[in-house]
Amino acid sequence: MLERERTMTVSRRDVIAGASVAGLAAAIGLPRKRASADEGRPVMLLQSVAGTPDAPDFTLPDLDGRNVVFSTYRGRPVLVNFWATWCPPCRAEIPSMERAWRNLSQADVAMLAIHVGGEADGIWAFLSEFNVTFPVLIDRSSHVSKSWQTIGLPTTYVTDPAGRKVLRAVGGREWDHPDLIARILALKA
Amino acid sequence: MNNEGRLLLPRPAPARAMLAAIACSLLTTAANAEEAPVEGATRFVQDGLRLELAPLTADQVRAFVMGRGFSRDTAELLVEEGCIFRSSIGSAHEASEAPTVAVKLSEWRTQGSAREGGELLTREYWDARWRTLGIDEDAVTAFHWALFPTEQEFGPTDYNWGFLSFGLAPGSSFALEVVWHSLGIPHTARLEGLTCSSASGQ
Numbered sequence: 001m002l003e004r005e006r007t008m009t010v011s012r013r014d015v016i017a018g019a020s021v022a023g024l025a026a027a028i029g030l031p032r033k034r035a036s037a038d039e040g041r042p043v044m045l046l047q048s049v050a051g052t053p054d055a056p057d058f059t060l061p062d063l064d065g066r067n068v069v070f071s072t073y074r075g076r077p078v079l080v081n082f083w084a085t086w087c088p089p090c091r092a093e094i095p096s097m098e099r100a101w102r103n104l105s106q107a108d109v110a111m112l113a114i115h116v117g118g119e120a121d122g123i124w125a126f127l128s129e130f131n132v133t134f135p136v137l138i139d140r141s142s143h144v145s146k147s148w149q150t151i152g153l154p155t156t157y158v159t160d161p162a163g164r165k166v167l168r169a170v171g172g173r174e175w176d177h178p179d180l181i182a183r184i185l186a187l188k189a
Numbered sequence: 190m191n192n193e194g195r196l197l198l199p200r201p202a203p204a205r206a207m208l209a210a211i212a213c214s215l216l217t218t219a220a221n222a223e224e225a226p227v228e229g230a231t232r233f234v235q236d237g238l239r240l241e242l243a244p245l246t247a248d249q250v251r252a253f254v255m256g257r258g259f260s261r262d263t264a265e266l267l268v269e270e271g272c273i274f275r276s277s278i279g280s281a282h283e284a285s286e287a288p289t290v291a292v293k294l295s296e297w298r299t300q301g302s303a304r305e306g307g308e309l310l311t312r313e314y315w316d317a318r319w320r321t322l323g324i325d326e327d328a329v330t331a332f333h334w335a336l337f338p339t340e341q342e343f344g345p346t347d348y349n350w351g352f353l354s355f356g357l358a359p360g361s362s363f364a365l366e367v368v369w370h371s372l373g374i375p376h377t378a379r380l381e382g383l384t385c386s387s388a389s390g391q
Contacts, residue, residue: 043283047344084334086253089277089350117330142330151338152349170341171279171348 044177046158046167055080055159058144060114060137063123068112068137074163077187078110079175081156082145084117085126089172090154094130100175101134107185112137116145116153160187231383236376237290238369239281242274242353244386253335258328263319271310272357272385276337279348288372291342294353296368300379302357307366310354311339359388 057071070078081097083090094113101111111134115123118140127136139145148157148165158167166187173180230243245253250273251264259267267273280290298307312333319329337351357363365380 043346045283045285045344045346047347084331086257086331086335087350089348116334118327140327140330142334151341152351153334168344169347170343171346171350 042174042177044173044180046169046173046180046183049157049165049168052160052164052166055157055163055165056144056147057163058147060139060144062135062137063120063127068135070112071163073110073112073159075161076108076110077161077184078112078159079104079156079184080148080159081111081113081154082116082139082148082150083113083154084115085122087153091126093154093172093175094126094132096173096175096177098130098132098134100181103176103181104184105134107188109184109188111135114139114144116142116150158184158187229384231380233378233380234281235378236369237281237288237371238278238292238367238376238378239348240276240278240367242276242278242383244384245273245275245352246386247359247388250386254328254332257331257335258325259332263322263324268388269359270356272355272359272361274353274355274383275350276353277348277350278337278343280343280345282345285345287345289342289344291340291370293340293368293370294337295339298366299355299357300364300366302355302361302363304356308356310356312336313339315354355385357385359385361385 055070057069059067059069062068070080079100083094085091097111097113104111113132113134113136115136115138118138120138123136123138126132152170154169154172156169156173157165160166167183175181230241232241234240247268250268250271251261254264254267255261278292280287282288282290294309294311297309299309300307315336316329316333319332335352337349337353341349343349355361355363355365362382362384365383367378367380369376
């Protein structure tokens with residue numbers, strides 16, 4: 001999906017049903033990732049966060065309603081992804097996040113996907129489509145998202161074992177890219 | 190129009206950088222927007238900025254906002270007043286040491302349209318408008334995050350997705366002056382021939 005664009009038309013029946021989010025997402029193009037000349041694969045970068053500030057602690061419910069407290073992850077790097085089901089690049093990167101999760105979880109790296117806004121039913125439907133197994137939390141009021149200085153979706157931070165924001169990605173990535181995995185795993189050292 | 194090759198050049202000396210800044214601040218480039226394969230889509234890459242935008246049809250706007258909890262009447266208000274485009278905007282730089290690119294939508298202007306001023310309708314405008322109308326908070330939150338941020342800075346390969354609202358009537362044709370900053374240098378481009386979707390369009 002990253003490499004191509006598609007047009008679509010929303011029918012009036014779709015409008016009435018209000019069920020055309022996936023189709024609309026397909027209509028919204030994503031930037032074309034360029035392949036680096038030497039490796040033939042897309043360039044994937046993470047930005048360093050200036051000053052490595054402490055990440056604000058939070059308590060948010062997961063999809064089963066159980067509260068998850070960020071500070072309980074101290075001692076491990078954590079990939080914190082802010083996303084929404086209706087955000088096309090968010091949808092595009094979810095499969096690669098799942099692949100990365102299978103790798104990173106074996107190395108004791110945590111991952112938390114925080115859905116901005118409240119749409120539990122839509123989130124469930126989406127997750128079943130992509131067979132997602134990493135933890136998904138809901139930030140219904142978007143208060144936590146804003147406290148983390150997130151202003152667009154998707155935005156992803158990687159925190160170090162001390163709970164500081166050290167890496168950031170604005171926009172989608174292919175999270176199982178070896179360069180990104182290596183940078184995240186380096187935080188364990 | 191693709192100037193990404195400049196990224197591989199050494200940074201200019203301070204005096205040269207100052208001259209370049211002055212020259213760039215006076216220069217408004219008439220961007221020859223590249224036509225993308227998608228009907229109605231406009232795309233360009235210039236001086237570190239990558240931009241792509243295309244109008245959403247009225248039915249796409251209705252589908253999105255009604256799916257987020259807006260009423261039919263409010264969806265029609267957005268169709269009539271919003272002139273919504275989808276956009277993807279970010280850094281064209283792919284070298285990790287490349288400079289950041291900053292965008293402030295408050296600096297962008299529509300031209301050749303009926304509305305005076307030409308400012309875009311930002312997140313702040315629509316947040317206030319929805320609250321005046323008593324729209325459900327979950328819907329307000331969803332629309333806020335669906336709009337492109339009013340200000341954002343992009344590192345290499347960073348980009349963001351979001352709706353732009355030009356606040357023009359359905360079917361309006363206009364030009365858009367795009368402004369961005371990199372290394373403290375302002376850059377501008379003018380995109381011609383943009384048109385809001387019609388109110389009845391699918």
